Amino acid sequence: MAIVTIRDLNKKYENGFHAVKDVNLEIRDKEFMVLVGPSGCGKTTTLRMVAGLEEITSGEIRIGERVVNDLPPMDRDIAMVFQNYALYPHKTVFDNMAFGLQMRKYPKDEVLKRVRDAADILGIEALLERKPRQLSGGQRQRVAVGRAIVRHPQVFLFDEPLSNLDAKLRVQMRVELKRLHERLETTAIYVTHDQVEAMTLGTRVVVMKDGYVQQVGEPLVLYGQPANKFVAGFIGSPAMNFVDVSISGDGRHAETEGLRLNVPDRIRAHGGKRLTLGVRPEALRIANGSDEHGFATKVDVVEPLGNEILLNFRAGGAPMVARVDPGVRLKAHESVRFAVDPERLHFFDATSEAAL
Amino acid sequence: MLIERKWKKWVFFYLPMAVFIVFTLFPFYWMAITAFRPDNELYATWRQPNAAPLWTLHPTLEHFVGLMKTTAFPTWLWNTMAIALVATGISLVCGMFAGYALARLKFRGSEFLGTAIFITYLVPQTLLFIPLADIVRDLQLGNTPWALMLTYPTFLIPFCTWLLMGYFKTIPKELEECARIDGATRFGAMVRIIFPVAIPGILSAGIFAFTLSWNEFIYALIFMSSADQKTVPVGVVSELIRGDIFFWGQLMMGALLGSVPVAIVYSFFVEYYVTGLTGSVKG
Amino acid sequence: MGRGRARQDLHLRAEQVRVSRLTRLLESEKALAAALLAPGVAILVIFIAYPFVMALWYSLTSIRVGDPGHFVGLDNFTKALNDLIFQQAFKNTVFYTFWATIFKLALGMWLALLLNRSFRFKRIVRASMLLPFIIPTVLSAFAWRWMFDPTFSVMNWALYHGGIITDRLPFLSSGDWAMWCAVLVNTWRGMPFFAITLLAGLQTISPDLHEAAALDGANAWHRFWNVTWPLLLPVTLVVVVFSVIQTFSDFQLIYVLTGGGPANSTHLIATYAYQIGVGSGLLGEGAALSLFMFPVLFAVVWVQLRYLKRMENG
Secondary structure, three states: OOOEEEEEEEEEOOOOOEEEEEEEEEEOOOOEEEEEOOOOOOHHHHHHHHHOOOOOOEEEEEEOOEEOOOOOHHHOOEEEEOOOOOOOOOOOHHHHHHHHHHHOOOOHHHHHHHHHHHHHHHOOHHHOOOOHHHOOHHHHHHHHHHHHHOOOOOEEEEEOOOOOOOHHHHHHHHHHHHHHHHHHOOEEEEEEOOHHHHHHHOOEEEEEEOOEEEEEEOHHHHHHOOOEHHHHHHOOOOOOEEEEEEEOOOOOEEEEOOEEEEOOHHHHHHOOOEEEEEEOHHHOEEOOOOOOOEEEEEEEEEEEOOOOEEEEEEEOOEEEEEEEOOOOOOOOOOEEEEEOOHHHOEEEEOOOOEEO | OOOOOHHHHHHHHHHHHHHHHHHHHHHHHHHHHHHOOOHHHHOOOOOOOOOOOOOOOOOOOHHHHHHHHHOOHHHHHHHHHHHHHHHHHHHHHHHHHHHHHHHHOOOOOHHHHHHHHHHHHOOOHHHOHHHHHHHHHHOOOOOOHHHHHHHOHHHHHHHHHHHHHHHHHOOOHHHHHHHHHOOOOHHHHHHHHHHHHOHHHHHHHHHHHHHHHHHOOHHHHHHOOOHHHOOHHHHHHHHOEEOOEEOHHHHHHHHHHHHHHHHHHHHHOHHHHHHHHHHOOOO | OOHHHHHHHHHHHHHHOOOOHHHHHOOOHHHHHHHHHHHHHHHHHHHHHHHHHHHHHHHOEOOEOOEOOOEOOOHHHHHHHHOHHHHHHHHHHHHHHHHHHHHHHHHHHHHHHHHOOOOOOHHHHHHHHOHHHHOOHHHHHHHHHHHOOOOOOHHHHHHHHOOOOOOOOOOOOOHHHHHHHHHHHHHHHHHHHHHHHHHHHHOOOOHHHHHHHHHOOOOHHHHHHHHHHHHHHHHHHHHHHHHHHHHHOOOHHHHHHOOOOOOOOOOOHHHHHHHHHHHOOOHHHHHHHHHOHHHHHHHHHHHHHHHHHHHHHO
């Protein structure tokens, strides 16, 4: 229903902290856009500026056709779900959900209908007369979501809405949110520090760090073609392994102590340079006799997770993790040979950290 | 729990506790039994052999009747009540507004203002009563209840502001942010969301302010001159001592009746009062 | 929901979010802050800041009731310093404040420690312990005055019949005795404030600390000085500051109990200022006398503020 456009957005606090730097984003209609990054990266500040809860230092935010820079939150036609749910403790669930409609003076029967509909969608009809303190964490979460959807806003804003839930509930709610978004078809901006949430929920994902946007893209693009070392390390779990290497003079090998790997052709131009090599744990496999791109090492720690096994070891002076098939039988301190397909290696400039 | 011998508990706990209770409550007991004691029993000297001052043998209502007949006591009671309620109301409204502004809004000079209000909190009434009497007279407020309804807030507003500011800070910011997104103005979010959530804090501040108003003496003594405008404390002091003669029976009856309403209010809200009291000194 | 519905919603909204211009203005944080602070600040300016300036002016003039007077410089202050009664009143105020605060702190701490244990009727005992603090001081001071009555004193009666004294004690009729009696009544009245506030502080101290100290072999006395007292020090300091301000500027207790007598021996600064300013109508001199409280109060408040700042930073 609405496109959100963010242009040259900056936020500088009075104490001099520059939280958001030159952010440009276009969130498409009906898109589920996730802002992800470590704490202090500016993602929440950006969201709060869209909501109208923080003043904009410079730049412009549009929702639909309107520039909303100077509009108070009530006029922006948005709804927000907060990390601590922010349910009004003195109001019943019904009144919590009806508040936004009542403030806009909707007729009573319309309020009733919309709250009922939302409660039905979220399965909280039985809770409507309760007070927030009588609800479990998951139920509160649903009410908070319900309060947002009754309004049929142009944009949903989510500020880490799942991080107060336990792990199991979080996975469940994640799926429900995704289903809900498909059903409501409303533009959503979702802030989280959890890259799994970002990957599973986002139509597109924005990775932020130190106030700057690092990369914007669909989840699999971020995973497969990270723009820089930070994105590469942030997306994916366990995280990508990094090791500093030198490219041989002929540009065919990446080398460091105890490690020598063939590199793809596109790296040939960097012969003789020092680069950072990145390899995802799932790109490493246990070498068989015919593999030529391998290296030998010793396993430190074995983490059997059931559906997979994580092998921790050191190579080229850096700690590394490999993710292998659960059928592999290896014990700590055993020797092992790993192989990796050159096309699955990532390379980053040693100083700018940009992907090559 | 640490284990303790029985005799130790008697010596170090029950005995001192009993002494504290007697010390604290005896004056009230004495006030009460004197109020119902006929004059002939009342004025028994300390050395009189058969006197039994600790108990009233023939309780009487003569002091009550005397108090009602010869003085405007019910009017004083009413005045005290009305003044305390209005002063508390004004102070609560001002304190809620100012406390909210200082706790939540960012504006230049907020720190300075907070400190200034804290300093006025600590200004005692006895420092300024002389010029204040002139101001009250110049504003044509002398000898009217408004003289006290408007001056009591000078020591109640800083207290209420201070207490409520602390309380508002404990309420998550997201509540009002959510209300503002839901369509409320800043002012609307404060009134519809923050104030209702802060009711325990507001009650604490209100109860405490009410007892302070009821207790006030020097302003009432100076600003109110005619007998029918006085508050209980001032009325008892100025109308029940004629010349050098103390009407002890009526005095104690007046003191008792003047204490009962505030004690009743207090007993209903002890927990809120205690919160207000302990909150009043927190930074 | 389809697009048609959504558009209709938008249309509805455009009509329904309509708020007055005043409310719009109050969406600015600064405007709202100003509006919210205005009523309270107005009252405080009119009835505290302005009178304070007036008090300063009065103290420099010879104003009296019905006579605006003229500027006399510091005459009122030098006169006060040479006034024997004022010297006495100042000494009394310091004496009264010092001893009453010591007693209130010691007894209040003791009472708080007792109330911090669990026992039957704890709630009602705690509630009744606060009575002296909430009952109007003037009224309870009368009860004390009646208990101290020279002829009909119940305390003299009890002590005489208990065989402790043979002659009556001159509670309020001797200067020295009267001052101590005032300290006693002030202690009685202010002790609950100390006790309840310190009790609130005590309840935040984890019992584990005491049990750990007990396991280390500390007896109750050592546990108090090594665990309770240091942890309670911040609360104690604040309570003492409040109490010092209240006691130093006290008026009503002395006004009722002794009226400053016998022979001006129990006058405090406030009661003497009242006698000169209101009783004799010498407004300028009375204002000057009151202002002698200011430096002391200011010093106490300053200590308090510095302490608060340090708490915020630490």
